[in-house]
Amino acid sequence: MKINQKYSYVNKAITSVLVLVIIIMTCPGSVRAEVEQVETTPSRIALSSLEETIDSYVATNQKKTAAVSVVAIKNGETIVNKAYGYVDFEQKRQADTSTVFEWGSTSKLLVWTSVMQLVEQGKLDLDTDIQEYLPEGFLKKLEYDAPITLRNLMHHNAGWEDRLIDLWYSSESDIVELGEALQKFEPRQIDQPGSVVAYSNYGTAMAAYIVEVQSGQPFYKYVNEHIFKPLNMKETSMHPSQHDNLNVLKKRNEIQGYTTSLKLIPKNRAYISLYPAGAAIGTAEDAAKFLAALMPVDHSNLLFTNKETLDEMLSPSLYYDGTSNPRIAHGFFEVEYWVPTLEHAGSTAGFTSKFVIDPESKFGLVVMTNQSNEMAYSVGLVQKVFGSSFSTNSVTSESGGYYLPARRVVSGFTKAYSMLSLQKYTTFDLSNFANVVERNGTIEKVSIPYNDFLPVSNLTINLIKASFIALAVAILLSLRAIIGYFIRLSKYKLKNWERPGTGFDKYHIAINIASLALILNTTLLFMRALGFAPYSSLRVHLILNLVYVILAAAYLVLMFYKLLKRSYSKKQKAVYIMSGISAFLFATFIMGWDLYF
Numbered sequence: 001m002k003i004n005q006k007y008s009y010v011n012k013a014i015t016s017v018l019v020l021v022i023i024i025m026t027c028p029g030s031v032r033a034e035v036e037q038v039e040t041t042p043s044r045i046a047l048s049s050l051e052e053t054i055d056s057y058v059a060t061n062q063k064k065t066a067a068v069s070v071v072a073i074k075n076g077e078t079i080v081n082k083a084y085g086y087v088d089f090e091q092k093r094q095a096d097t098s099t100v101f102e103w104g105s106t107s108k109l110l111v112w113t114s115v116m117q118l119v120e121q122g123k124l125d126l127d128t129d130i131q132e133y134l135p136e137g138f139l140k141k142l143e144y145d146a147p148i149t150l151r152n153l154m155h156h157n158a159g160w161e162d163r164l165i166d167l168w169y170s171s172e173s174d175i176v177e178l179g180e181a182l183q184k185f186e187p188r189q190i191d192q193p194g195s196v197v198a199y200s201n202y203g204t205a206m207a208a209y210i211v212e213v214q215s216g217q218p219f220y221k222y223v224n225e226h227i228f229k230p231l232n233m234k235e236t237s238m239h240p241s242q243h244d245n246l247n248v249l250k251k252r253n254e255i256q257g258y259t260t261s262l263k264l265i266p267k268n269r270a271y272i273s274l275y276p277a278g279a280a281i282g283t284a285e286d287a288a289k290f291l292a293a294l295m296p297v298d299h300s301n302l303l304f305t306n307k308e309t310l311d312e313m314l315s316p317s318l319y320y321d322g323t324s325n326p327r328i329a330h331g332f333f334e335v336e337y338w339v340p341t342l343e344h345a346g347s348t349a350g351f352t353s354k355f356v357i358d359p360e361s362k363f364g365l366v367v368m369t370n371q372s373n374e375m376a377y378s379v380g381l382v383q384k385v386f387g388s389s390f391s392t393n394s395v396t397s398e399s400g401g402y403y404l405p406a407r408r409v410v411s412g413f414t415k416a417y418s419m420l421s422l423q424k425y426t427t428f429d430l431s432n433f434a435n436v437v438e439r440n441g442t443i444e445k446v447s448i449p450y451n452d453f454l455p456v457s458n459l460t461i462n463l464i465k466a467s468f469i470a471l472a473v474a475i476l477l478s479l480r481a482i483i484g485y486f487i488r489l490s491k492y493k494l495k496n497w498e499r500p501g502t503g504f505d506k507y508h509i510a511i512n513i514a515s516l517a518l519i520l521n522t523t524l525l526f527m528r529a530l531g532f533a534p535y536s537s538l539r540v541h542l543i544l545n546l547v548y549v550i551l552a553a554a555y556l557v558l559m560f561y562k563l564l565k566r567s568y569s570k571k572q573k574a575v576y577i578m579s580g581i582s583a584f585l586f587a588t589f590i591m592g593w594d595l596y597f
Helices: 002-026 029-039 047-060 104-120 150-155 178-184 201-215 219-228 246-252 284-293 307-313 376-386 415-419 458-494 505-530 535-565 570-592
Strands: 067-074 077-088 326-329 332-336 340-347 352-358 363-369 394-405 423-429 435-439 442-448 451-456
Touching (some): 104 150, 104 219, 104 340, 104 352, 201 219, 284 352, 394 415, 505 570, 535 570
Antiparallel strands (some): 067 363, 340 352, 394 451, 435 442, 442 451
């Protein structure tokens, strides 16, 4: 009897499943798709259990979590809105849904939306040379005749080098007006417009300035009036120091920033000079309102007058080289999870964010944390909800080699930072790289959505290696000279010998002491640069490096003169010449790595 009951239950279950399948399959396609979309995330997590899934994920990662705020939306409705962890570990203040986070580069989406609003009004055209919209003579460092368009700015392929100094300030008093900042810190144009994608804060800020010029409003005021106000985003500020929303400013001062290992970042409050590229601060709930407006469920459109404008903004505008695979949709990055999505990530001194939408199913996710370069949520949780890449293909280079991000610095002392990002590849895993351009077994370009990677010649690599070997040799020679001098000096004093003077010892010791001072000065230069010191305060270090070059040249001239005019022992000559070699190597290193500007 129990066996019969068991089979009866099984038969009923099978029958129920078959009936459900028949009902779904016989439904009209649009209805069936709607049922599937309403019930699951893109990774097939049931919406009814999404909150529980996120809770479990956070619990698993709790030991490496500061604060994280997560909002999921579907068809304009909030499915999940939760905050976890601490905004301040030291004070044990917990995060909640009213906690504000720095958007970082996700702020750029506000720029592209503003541009498209003015395109809709006929005030801007995406394919017009931007110099048509700028004051005459605004840009002074263009190297190519090809025009730069707003579409180039959206695609991050205007050709500008990256800039690391004066991007962030530790004091709001250092902030200048957007137009002044763009002119003051205009970077060199190092690539032909349209040739490579090199993620650019400068290009985004330029687009925002064009919005300023055409609208007659400071950019933050434009965003307040045309995006935040219609979307009722009362807990978000775009002002570089949040003075347009004092409640947001107060809340920002209550939250700390941490590393991925949960160490407090002392100076986690920074001010961005090109503020439209990364200054927005607000709640995840407000950010979700913005994402929801990009996926309206009916004909209501709070951002644009015409639905066609929104459709255009979210449609592909740049494809990977040689393919039909979309890469960028008017500033929104196209990323393939289990479904095609549009996303943007952001990171600041102590915060990380990620916004992802699937316009087809009208599902969106906001993830915001108070940890720098955080990946457990901005990458891991996003993949949990949207599914990870299916790609297992790879491309192997016959020779392998080093690759440098197209987003790079090529002039000034900060170009050393770019060289630190050199990576060697032999095989390119296409689950990490979206596209590889290969010709005759040679990899010419490798791409991810946000950036291209370019091969670096063996000559360049060898020169870099040689420069650091030379630096090591110079340091050792200087240390040997100084240590040897003081050992001899101690020996003379210990035995009460009269110290023999050659008349040149003082110059020999002076240049070696100057060499050690150079090392200290350059170390301070890079440490202060990492601490958001303005360029104006770093000039003293650069000037001192240039002074060293002059001293090194003077020492070499004087050394050759003295060696020709006076007779020294072979040992003395060797000591002086080694100091000359050391000074020459230091000076060459300064000039080669632009450590003087």
